[in-house]
Amino acid sequence: MRPTTFKLSLVVSAIALLAACGSQPPAPEQNPAGVVDGSKTGVGGPTTGATTVTPVAATGIDPTSLAALKDPKSAVFNRSVFFDYDQYAIKDEFKPLVDAHAKLLVKNPGIKMLIQGNADERGSREYNLALGQKRADAVKKALMLLGGQEAQIESVSLGEEKPRCTDQTESCWAQNRRGDMLYSGEF
Amino acid sequence: MRLSYNFSMKFSPLLLAALLLAPLAGRAQLAIEITGAGANRIPIAITDFNGEPGVSRALTSVVRADLERSGLFRLIEPTGLPGGETAAPHAEAKARGADALVGGTVAATADGRYETRFRLHDTQKQAQLGGQAYGHASAQIRATAHRISDYVYEKLTGERGIFSTRVAYVVKSAGRYQLQIADADGDNGQVALSSREPIISPTWSPDGNRLAYVSFEAKKPVIYVHDLGSGRRHVAANFKGSNSAPAWSPDGKRLAVVLTKDGSSQLYTVGADGSGVTRLASSAGIDTEPQFSPDGQWIYFTSDRGGSPQIYRIGASGGDAQRVTFDGGYNVTPRPAPDGKSLAYISRNGGRFQLTIMDLATRQAQVLTDSAKDESPSFAPNGRMILYATEIGGRGVLAAVSADGRVKQKLSVPAADIREPSWSPYVK
Numbered sequence: 165m166r167p168t169t170f171k172l173s174l175v176v177s178a179i180a181l182l183a184a185c186g187s188q189p190p191a192p193e194q195n196p197a198g199v200v201d202g203s204k205t206g207v208g209g210p211t212t213g214a215t216t217v218t219p220v221a222a223t224g225i226d227p228t229s230l231a232a233l234k235d236p237k238s239a240v241f242n243r244s245v246f247f248d249y250d251q252y253a254i255k256d257e258f259k260p261l262v263d264a265h266a267k268l269l270v271k272n273p274g275i276k277m278l279i280q281g282n283a284d285e286r287g288s289r290e291y292n293l294a295l296g297q298k299r300a301d302a303v304k305k306a307l308m309l310l311g312g313q314e315a316q317i318e319s320v321s322l323g324e325e326k327p328r329c330t331d332q333t334e335s336c337w338a339q340n341r342r343g344d345m346l347y348s349g350e351f
Numbered sequence: 352m353r354l355s356y357n358f359s360m361k362f363s364p365l366l367l368a369a370l371l372l373a374p375l376a377g378r379a380q381l382a383i384e385i386t387g388a389g390a391n392r393i394p395i396a397i398t399d400f401n402g403e404p405g406v407s408r409a410l411t412s413v414v415r416a417d418l419e420r421s422g423l424f425r426l427i428e429p430t431g432l433p434g435g436e437t438a439a440p441h442a443e444a445k446a447r448g449a450d451a452l453v454g455g456t457v458a459a460t461a462d463g464r465y466e467t468r469f470r471l472h473d474t475q476k477q478a479q480l481g482g483q484a485y486g487h488a489s490a491q492i493r494a495t496a497h498r499i500s501d502y503v504y505e506k507l508t509g510e511r512g513i514f515s516t517r518v519a520y521v522v523k524s525a526g527r528y529q530l531q532i533a534d535a536d537g538d539n540g541q542v543a544l545s546s547r548e549p550i551i552s553p554t555w556s557p558d559g560n561r562l563a564y565v566s567f568e569a570k571k572p573v574i575y576v577h578d579l580g581s582g583r584r585h586v587a588a589n590f591k592g593s594n595s596a597p598a599w600s601p602d603g604k605r606l607a608v609v610l611t612k613d614g615s616s617q618l619y620t621v622g623a624d625g626s627g628v629t630r631l632a633s634s635a636g637i638d639t640e641p642q643f644s645p646d647g648q649w650i651y652f653t654s655d656r657g658g659s660p661q662i663y664r665i666g667a668s669g670g671d672a673q674r675v676t677f678d679g680g681y682n683v684t685p686r687p688a689p690d691g692k693s694l695a696y697i698s699r700n701g702g703r704f705q706l707t708i709m710d711l712a713t714r715q716a717q718v719l720t721d722s723a724k725d726e727s728p729s730f731a732p733n734g735r736m737i738l739y740a741t742e743i744g745g746r747g748v749l750a751a752v753s754a755d756g757r758v759k760q761k762l763s764v765p766a767a768d769i770r771e772p773s774w775s776p777y778v779k
Contacts, residue, residue, distance in 0.1 A: 295637065321593050
């Protein structure tokens with residue numbers, strides 16, 4: 165991916181992320197460790213127009229460095245890939261996010277990642293466990309295609325058992341259909 | 352923790368009074384509401400057993416509650432009828448509309464135990480249908496009552512009773528998960544496992560002595576086999592990735608399981624002791640929720656290999672999968688009936704997830720509920736009722752419906768979510 169396209173699509177993905185998260189703030193105790201909700205922090209800088217592009221390394225922190233994980237302005241600050249109902253394909257809007265994390269994994273071969281797949285509460289618990297696994301696996305496969313190493317990445321499923329949001333609304337369910345990328349020390 | 356059923360006010364004041372005497376303090380109550388009954392219920396008069404009033408009341412009320420809850424019996428007011436094992440007021444009972452009559456005696460014996468005797472009568476034929484005698488300790492009064500209910504039920508319906516069986520389920524309360532076991536009437540609840548992490552998919556071994564389940568206590572799904580008598584348990588499957596959806600083979604020696612060790616969720620079998628893992632089927636997508644047919648020939652399972660989650664079956668030693676469900680875009684959690692003739696499962700209908708039953712010979716399907724979030728069906732061992740989880744007012748409850756859809760019950764614990772029910776086999 166070329167840098168200019170990358171910057172633009174990052175903003176697009178940040179907007180999409182904010183939309184996906186909805187207006188309902190998640191209950192803090194249900195946030196898995198290290199997972200940051202974009203709707204609270206306004207990740208990605210100004211989102212009021214396609215012209216106000218925030219450079220990825222605006223703070224001077226290398227987006228492939230571990231310090232970038234804690235920098236709200238960084239491309240790797242967001243950890244969540246959201247999925248459509250009953251689906252486990254990564255949508256285009258999340259590919260830049262996965263790409264940024266793949267770059268960090270490549271740059272830091274010693275770091276480990278745990279991907280936790282989740283599902284919304286509707287339907288069978290066991291099927292949702294399998295669906296969460298498929299989602300985590302989809303993120304893992306995408307990261308490996310981009311250079312992440314098998315030994316670095318473990319994918320597990322939490323099924324519908326650890327919802328970030330517990331309301332019975334579509335915006336809430338959308339928050340729960342996701343894969344979270346956690347790094348060493350965060351799980 | 353003890354669970355006890357509460358009946359709604361339409362039941363006899365006698366029964367209600369007896370239930371109110373049950374110890375309640377500090378215990379979560381599993382409340383039951385009967386919302387539907389069979390069309391042709393057998394009218395039966397159960398006279399108060401002779402003996403110490405407290406013991407008699409405890410015993411008689413359990414027999415009455417059992418038979419009433421089955422939905423196949425209508426209790427006839429017995430007040431004023433002569434009671435006891437030798438009394439046989441056929442004409443009086445018949446005049447009140449009772450086709451059957453039960454009378455009995457519970458007597459303390461010299462060694463501090465009890466002897467309970469009863470007889471069952473046909474008031475139309477004015478004939479005795481049989482009777483039993485049991486010696487038991489005071490702690491076994493309820494168990495004895497369930498045996499009496501089983502006897503009466505079998506004599507009058509021709510099918511085996513399930514009143515002496517148990518149920519397992521998971522209670523989520525205040526951030527804790529408890530795997531609990533209770534008698535089939537909800538009483539005598541005991542905690543088998545308590546954890547801060549989720550517990551799902553408990554299922555009884557065919558001998559009724561063990562439970563297999565999935566616990567997240569190791570921060571990922573791992574399958575355990577838990578011996579209920581000793582409280583000891585062992586890991587049956589803990590491979591890389593997820594280990595879930597255990598199902599016992601009819602001989603109790605193996606478990607069908609779902610593992611992700613080789614990629615996505617796929618079907619395997621493994622010895623109940625954790626030995627000898629064997630791949631059973633192969634697909635590019637999700638295969639999960641395996642379940643043996645009662646004859647052990649087939650394994651039913653859920654798969655999205657055709658593009659949406661549907662139920663398939665495969666020979667227990669492998670082979671080609673056959674698709675079983677075709678209607679609708681979401682059919683999951685197959686549970687073959689004990690006679691192998693029908694299949695209970697969850698289907699999505701217009702956004703509602705509903706317990707459905709299919710006649711496997713005709714492939715005719717019938718939605719059994721009007722609820723929207725049904726999950727985890729489990730047949731009673733006689734195939735008459737199906738226990739399942741659903742949601743009312745945002746809270747998890749258990750419900751039961753007869754396989755013909757007529758008899759309906761709801762079971763709940765205040766201020767707690769209850770889910771993942773599993774009905775035990777017959778007690779040997």
